Amino acid sequence: MSVVAADVSKWAVRNVSFELPPGSVTAMVGANGSGKSTLLNVLAGHLPPSSGHASIAGRVAYVPQHKPMYRSFKVADVLQFGRRMNEVWDERRADEWLTRFKVPRRLQVEDLSGGQRTHVTLALALGSRPDVLLLDEPLAELDPLARHKVMRELLTEVNDNGMTLVFSTHVVAEIGGVADRLLLLSNGRLLVDGDTDELLEQHVLYTGPHASKSPVEGPVVLAKHGRSQSSYLVRSGGVRVDEPWTARYVTLEELVVAHLERAA
Amino acid sequence: MVEFHVDRGSGYPPYLQIGQQVREALRLGWLQPGDRLPTVRDVVATSGVNANTVLKAYRELELAGLVEARQGSGTFVKASLGSAAPEDLDPLREGLAKWVAEARSAGLEDEDIYALVREVLSGGAQ
Numbered sequence: 001m002s003v004v005a006a007d008v009s010k011w012a013v014r015n016v017s018f019e020l021p022p023g024s025v026t027a028m029v030g031a032n033g034s035g036k037s038t039l040l041n042v043l044a045g046h047l048p049p050s051s052g053h054a055s056i057a058g059r060v061a062y063v064p065q066h067k068p069m070y071r072s073f074k075v076a077d078v079l080q081f082g083r084r085m086n087e088v089w090d091e092r093r094a095d096e097w098l099t100r101f102k103v104p105r106r107l108q109v110e111d112l113s114g115g116q117r118t119h120v121t122l123a124l125a126l127g128s129r130p131d132v133l134l135l136d137e138p139l140a141e142l143d144p145l146a147r148h149k150v151m152r153e154l155l156t157e158v159n160d161n162g163m164t165l166v167f168s169t170h171v172v173a174e175i176g177g178v179a180d181r182l183l184l185l186s187n188g189r190l191l192v193d194g195d196t197d198e199l200l201e202q203h204v205l206y207t208g209p210h211a212s213k214s215p216v217e218g219p220v221v222l223a224k225h226g227r228s229q230s231s232y233l234v235r236s237g238g239v240r241v242d243e244p245w246t247a248r249y250v251t252l253e254e255l256v257v258a259h260l261e262r263a264a
Numbered sequence: 265m266v267e268f269h270v271d272r273g274s275g276y277p278p279y280l281q282i283g284q285q286v287r288e289a290l291r292l293g294w295l296q297p298g299d300r301l302p303t304v305r306d307v308v309a310t311s312g313v314n315a316n317t318v319l320k321a322y323r324e325l326e327l328a329g330l331v332e333a334r335q336g337s338g339t340f341v342k343a344s345l346g347s348a349a350p351e352d353l354d355p356l357r358e359g360l361a362k363w364v365a366e367a368r369s370a371g372l373e374d375e376d377i378y379a380l381v382r383e384v385l386s387g388g389a390q
Binding site: 023024025148149151152155156158159160173174175176177178179180196197200201248249250251252253254 | 270271272273274275276277278279281304305308309310311312313314315316317320
């Protein structure tokens with residue numbers, strides 16, 4: 001069963017196809033211009049796909065990267081706007097989010113810091129009780145402590161309300177244990193689509209003497225050769241290797257960088 | 265109550281990190297048979313990991329026969345790990361702490377210490 005299904009082409013995004021189950025947390029990763037925002041806009045229904053389809057079961061909330069809000073609105077006005085514009089509205093949920101992150105209700109949007117604007121848009125999005133929440137770079141304007149806290153609170157919302165979360169990010173080092181699904185985009189194509197734990201268990205880096213061939217079976221993601229050494233990142237599923245080769249698992253960040261280097 | 269710490273940047277899958285921490289708590293006697301593991305919601309709220317990650321960790325521990333899920337009341341420790349009694353562990357811990365302090369003052373880093381411990385455990389370099 002899936003709650004998000006897409007098979008989309010739009011501008012640079014070509015034939016990107018995936019399905020996400022309800023209650024899943026998906027990190028969309030890719031360089032600038034790789035098509036993340038276009039894809040999120042199509043999923044949110046803000047842009048029609050040029051071909052293919054995108055469908056989401058239930059209510060969707062989408063927070064774009066530039067966080068559009070009326071600059072002259074006070075924070076309290078933004079909440080009232082949310083109450084009037086949404087058929088389903090949970091004032092308490094929105095209000096609690098603002099209280100939790102200590103956002104003053106009387107300030108105008110234009111006087112808020114980037115981090116506070118993030119909190120207001122998240123409060124607005126959560127207040128609409130979405131089944132699927134789409135966030136474009138939600139953590140970009142937050143300090144490291146706030147990033148951790150926001151993620152923790154979002155995951156609690158996912159757990160308590162069965163919400164499905166899709167977010168784009170540059171900071172791959174922060175998605176371990178947070179996202180159970182990784183979508184890696186490059187130049188509008190989907191390079192990797194997989195369960196983050198399984199990806200970590202599949203990819204192994206083998207290092208040994210200079211060799212023109214991988215020491216193990218399996219698809220080679222990236223091979224590097226120095227003067228006397230070679231290393232192969234292989235989707236081997238954890239196959240062991242004989243001396244003098246050594247094997248180790250890689251981090252999500254190394255895995256992402258290797259796939260991007262290979263595609264470049 | 266045990267609290268889990270997940271290293272997000274690690275190449276070791278987060279659900280296995282949680283499993284390892286439970287096993288360590290069992291070995292050190294911090295968790296005993298009958299103790300309840302933190303609820304999934306508590307772990308999500310305190311450690312900031314995905315609920316699916318916690319469920320997966322608990323399921324793996326259940327398959328290993330270490331814990332059991334009781335419908336509606338949580339996940340409980342079923343078996344203990346390690347054979348040492350807590351009163352035997354204490355003097356050993358003290359001795360080890362003294363040794364680690366010595367190693368550090370000799371300039372060893374954590375990785376050097378692990379390598380040395382592994383080497384001695386495997387009976388190498390005799």
